[in-house]
Amino acid sequence: MHLLRPKDFRAVFQSARKARAYGIIFLFRPNDVGYPRLGFAVAKKHIPTAIGRNKLKRRVRESFRLQASTLPAIDLVVLSQKGIDDFDKTETWRCLNKVWQKCLQQCEQ
């Protein structure tokens, strides 16, 4: 489930497709392990408090769990952007839904 190794992260950053909406970017590429994996790269600059970073990760992890059955085997890294810290619960969800849509479209191609 989790994406752990620094080298795995490097692989995603080097050759990835991109999907973005508002304050969130998904980077993803197919993997060999047979199931989707999730990793985070949330900048302290974008979300200054540990509370805020945890909150975002939990929301993303929850939506990943809900999508997991429909996903192909990809490695996915979630990046934050400026402004994400101001989002409330519903805004974050709307944003995430949009990114998932784009991501799945690209996977089908």
Add this chain to the structure above:
RNA sequence: GGAGUUGGCCAGGCAAUCGCUGCGCUAUUAGUAGCGGAGAGGAAAGUCCGGGCUCCAUAGGGAAGGGUGCCAGGUAAUCCCUGGGGGGCGCAAGCCUACGGAAAGUGCCACAGAAAAUAUACCGCCUGCGCAAGCGGGUAAGGGUGAAAUGGUGCGGUAAGAGCGCACCGCGCUGCGGGUAACCGGAGCGGCAGGGCAAACCCCACUCGGAGCAAGGCCAAAUAGGGGUUCUACAGGCGUGUCCCGCGCUGAACCCGGGUAGGCUGCUUGAGCGCGAUGGCGACGUCGCGCCUAGAUGAAUGAUUGCCCACGACAGAACCCGGCUUAUCGGCUGACUCCUUUU
């Protein structure tokens, strides 16, 4: 009723469903599944102090450097806390206080002012000379400057003045009384003896080895040849975490795995929490009974829905405790002070 001082507590609640991480039990060939139960804070933060724990090459002596600085107590310990003393603020409850030493030495004291500490005299006052302007002498009471000006007030004294003399206050010394002490009270004597700053250097007293869980330990692909234990002289060389003395290595003998990626461990039962009794003004101590209350490691507490209300602030454990400091929407509550009103 109003204004205020001070201490303590809470940090949205309830229900349903789907998830995450340990733990216990059961099942299971490992994976895992089911059930039960647990799962962030008052500051988890800043890392400013103090300890525990771990390792390092002597952690020993000396120097340097750092810290603390009224007294007594509490504690594992402290720069913390409690009680007391002095000083300051407030009508009061109460609050603040780095609060040892300035004739050991060095340094600094802007502007203003005559003068900022070796002293000195701008205006003035008194006096001598002179027609006068002024010059010489005496003086530091009055004015002026400043954050601060060589004791304060009063009387005597004098040409005018001055601790020059006297009284009281202040200051110093010596007894006495109270207090564990800091200190307080009072007596006698002295004589006015040259300001402030030591969170400036410094002096004095006490005190401090260093690094930190990425500490340290174990299992172990790769890669390189070394690593460990014991004994030991001198000289030289090398090393040494502030420096020196010193110490260790380089020598000999014996033994054999070594340890990067990665994994495991350290990792939560502890100066623990709650209740009661008891000693103490109090911080806190002692005794009895009961309880087990996060342990993640790309890092677990979330999401959805419904209802209620005061419409929810600051904010996330990372080895563990005791403090301090900083951030914080609000709510509850104890004690006390002052003013006003009514009986």
